[in-house]
Amino acid sequence: MNREFTEALKNEFGTNILDAVTSRNETYLTVKxxxxxxxxxxxxxxxxxPLISIFATDERKKDGCFKVHYVFSIGxxxxxxxxxxxxxxxxxxxxxxxxxxxxxxxxxxEIQDMFGLLPVGHPDPRRLVHFEDWPDGVYPLRKDxxxxxxxxRVEGEYVYRRVEGEGVYEIPVGPVHAGVIExxxxxxxxxxxxxxxxxxxxxxxxxxxxxxxxxISLDKAVFLAERISGDNSAAHAVAFCQAVERIAGIDIPARxxxxxxxxxxxxxxxxHLGDIAGIATDVAFAMGAAHANRxxxxxxxxxxxxxxxxxxxxxxxxxxxxxxxxxxxxxxLLKLSEIQHDFRELIEYLMAIPSLVDRIxxxxxxxxxTAKGLHVVGPAARASGIDRDMRRDHAYAxxxxxxxxVPVQKAGDVNARTLVRAxxxxxxxxxxxQALWSLPDGxxxxxxxxxxxxxxLGYTExxxxxxxxxxMIENNRIVRCKVRDPSFCNWLAIEYAVLDNIVPDFxxxxxxxxxxxxxxxx
Amino acid sequence: xxxxxxxxxxxxxxxxxxxxxxxxAPAGFRGxxxxxxxxxxxxxKCVAVCPPGVIWLxxxxxxxxxxxxxxxxxxxxxxxxxxxxxIKLTGEYELASKMKEDLLTxxxxxx
Numbered sequence: 001m002n003r004e005f006t007e008a009l010k011n012e013f014g015t016n017i018l019d020a021v022t023s024r025n026e027t028y029l030t031v032k033x034x035x036x037x038x039x040x041x042x043x044x045x046x047x048x049x050p051l052i053s054i055f056a057t058d059e060r061k062k063d064g065c066f067k068v069h070y071v072f073s074i075g076x077x078x079x080x081x082x083x084x085x086x087x088x089x090x091x092x093x094x095x096x097x098x099x100x101x102x103x104x105x106x107x108x109x110e111i112q113d114m115f116g117l118l119p120v121g122h123p124d125p126r127r128l129v130h131f132e133d134w135p136d137g138v139y140p141l142r143k144d145x146x147x148x149x150x151x152x153r154v155e156g157e158y159v160y161r162r163v164e165g166e167g168v169y170e171i172p173v174g175p176v177h178a179g180v181i182e183x184x185x186x187x188x189x190x191x192x193x194x195x196x197x198x199x200x201x202x203x204x205x206x207x208x209x210x211x212x213x214x215x216i217s218l219d220k221a222v223f224l225a226e227r228i229s230g231d232n233s234a235a236h237a238v239a240f241c242q243a244v245e246r247i248a249g250i251d252i253p254a255r256x257x258x259x260x261x262x263x264x265x266x267x268x269x270x271x272h273l274g275d276i277a278g279i280a281t282d283v284a285f286a287m288g289a290a291h292a293n294r295x296x297x298x299x300x301x302x303x304x305x306x307x308x309x310x311x312x313x314x315x316x317x318x319x320x321x322x323x324x325x326x327x328x329x330x331x332x333l334l335k336l337s338e339i340q341h342d343f344r345e346l347i348e349y350l351m352a353i354p355s356l357v358d359r360i361x362x363x364x365x366x367x368x369x370t371a372k373g374l375h376v377v378g379p380a381a382r383a384s385g386i387d388r389d390m391r392r393d394h395a396y397a398x399x400x401x402x403x404x405x406v407p408v409q410k411a412g413d414v415n416a417r418t419l420v421r422a423x424x425x426x427x428x429x430x431x432x433x434q435a436l437w438s439l440p441d442g443x444x445x446x447x448x449x450x451x452x453x454x455x456x457l458g459y460t461e462x463x464x465x466x467x468x469x470x471x472m473i474e475n476n477r478i479v480r481c482k483v484r485d486p487s488f489c490n491w492l493a494i495e496y497a498v499l500d501n502i503v504p505d506f507x508x509x510x511x512x513x514x515x516x517x518x519x520x521x522x
Numbered sequence: 523x524x525x526x527x528x529x530x531x532x533x534x535x536x537x538x539x540x541x542x543x544x545x546x547a548p549a550g551f552r553g554x555x556x557x558x559x560x561x562x563x564x565x566x567k568c569v570a571v572c573p574p575g576v577i578w579l580x581x582x583x584x585x586x587x588x589x590x591x592x593x594x595x596x597x598x599x600x601x602x603x604x605x606x607x608x609i610k611l612t613g614e615y616e617l618a619s620k621m622k623e624d625l626l627t628x629x630x631x632x633x
Contacts, residue, residue: 219571219573227596294533304548304551314597322603323550349525349526349529
């Protein structure tokens with residue numbers, strides 16, 4: 001797949017492609033800096049391949065250059081194509097691709113803030129991660145920025161888009177919210193009840209996670225990955241471990257792969273149950289919320305019994321898993337069959353209540369072309385007719401061995417997102433059953449000593465959608481760890497989902513998208 | 523409506539009697555780590571592997587002191603894994619306190 005693809009691109013772009021390296025399912029094509037827009041545009045629009053991440057590295061010590069990587073995912077054929085450009089450290093600017101590919105918007109602004117690489121021609125070059133009190137010319141992910149640096153605070157201003165006209169009101173919400181949730185700013189412009197514009201501003205909780213990765217040892221890094229997005233712990237830990245295992249060129253024991261599937265699917269089940277409970281809460285249907293929350297709690301307690309942690313933490317390690325779950329097999333299977341029965345009954349009740357369905361049908365619609373243009377991922381994408389799932393398209397762990405369906409809905413509204421989640425809960429339970437029924441014997445972990453220098457992608461389909469890690473290792477230390485959480489892709493979709501909806505429906509739309517602040521803002 | 527009532531009756535009360543009746547954590551739960559002074563060799567392996575860095579080895583007035591803070595502990599169990607029996611993760615989870623000092627534990631030995 002990769003070879004044909006590379007040849008086709010070479011024929012099309014000739015000398016613009018400087019170098020091609022393939023390892024595993026990843027092909028790295030170094031291209032001329034000036035050719036980035038036309039090559040990315042060709043891959044994205046002509047070949048119809050989604051752009052799933054953009055990230056930079058600071059390799060000035062080696063060759064005086066920063067590199068920007070554009071990651072494209074070819075679902076049919078399980079391949080990744082990474083377009084790489086070199087940017088001279090003395091002239092840190094390159095052409096923006098956002099005017100051609102909307103999904104590049106936030107990545108380019110993030111790189112601008114963290115590496116000081118200027119995307120020339122970006123339609124919205126405001127700061128994204130940094131606040132106005134952060135001084136100019138200080139870029140935390142550059143190698144010459146020391147982790148202990150405390151830059152002085154400066155004066156500055158952030159300009160919001162303004163919607164003006166007779167009867168147009170602005171409703172600013174957050175970043176301080178009434179309640180215990182994370183900080184984010186939502187600026188609504190309304191004409192009466194309907195929302196005519198929403199602008200979100202996030203990144204109030206920047207923790208410097210990617211910098212932190214570069215300053216800790218590999219075994220400790222697994223625990224850091226686990227804590228990036230609290231309720232997607234297993235997905236993050238597995239994605240990180242898989243990236244490192246790919247660099248090391250090792251195949252973990254089959255039993256560990258099966259156990260990872262069980263953990264990842266338990267995580268999906270409890271997240272989806274929690275989201276369905278949240279949607280019921282937001283339409284004020286307390287009975288539905290109580291039952292869905294009760295089922296979620298049962299899974300959390302099951303997690304605790306099986307792994308020693310309600311949030312499935314501390315289970316993954318580079319080389320496999322840390323604890324065997326074989327002896328808990330019967331307990332898990334019994335509990336899940338009870339929960340499945342209970343859950344099916346609950347969904348039937350919920351979907352038969354006209355006052356509930358009326359609130360969620362046609363609410364918060366994300367049209368297919370919007371979802372595609374922003375590269376929305378996970379259940380939100382699948383509810384808008386995008387048939388993508390990393391478990392199937394870039395299969396990892398033991399997923400290739402199991403049968404499961406990828407539920408897809410077309411309507412793109414809260415109802416569709418609820419139905420996708422409900423179906424996914426049942427598919428997940430099916431996957432756990434298959435994994436436990438055929439759990440292979442053998443070790444659960446292999447020891448890996450020194451890890452050779454190299455880089456690789458690691459990826460999982462978290463409950464919120466595709467989670468992507470790109471790890472680069474030199475001398476057994478992480479020199480770059482790029483984390484792309486699904487919420488980084490999905491947050492912008494909420495600006496479109498709420499249009500023409502009424503303000504009272506915002507909480508339902510928000511809940512149905514299940515967006516993470518912490519995962520988005522590292 | 524009738525269905526909802528039926529479901530409610532079938533589910534019954536799910537609330538437990540905690541804290542009047544203690545809620546015992548299941549076997550294998552990773553809770554409060556405990557230091558056992560008679561087994562500790564003060565080798566410092568736990569200090570090296572602790573991801574959040576909340577275990578310290580210090581020396582004061584001819585005594586070796588190993589201190590652990592429950593404050594930043596993430597209950598990963600790495601210390602227990604590398605130690606030869608002097609650190610054990612227990613089933614205890616009621617760690618909330620009003621004073622940070624209450625969340626420190628230490629063992630010491632004369633050098």
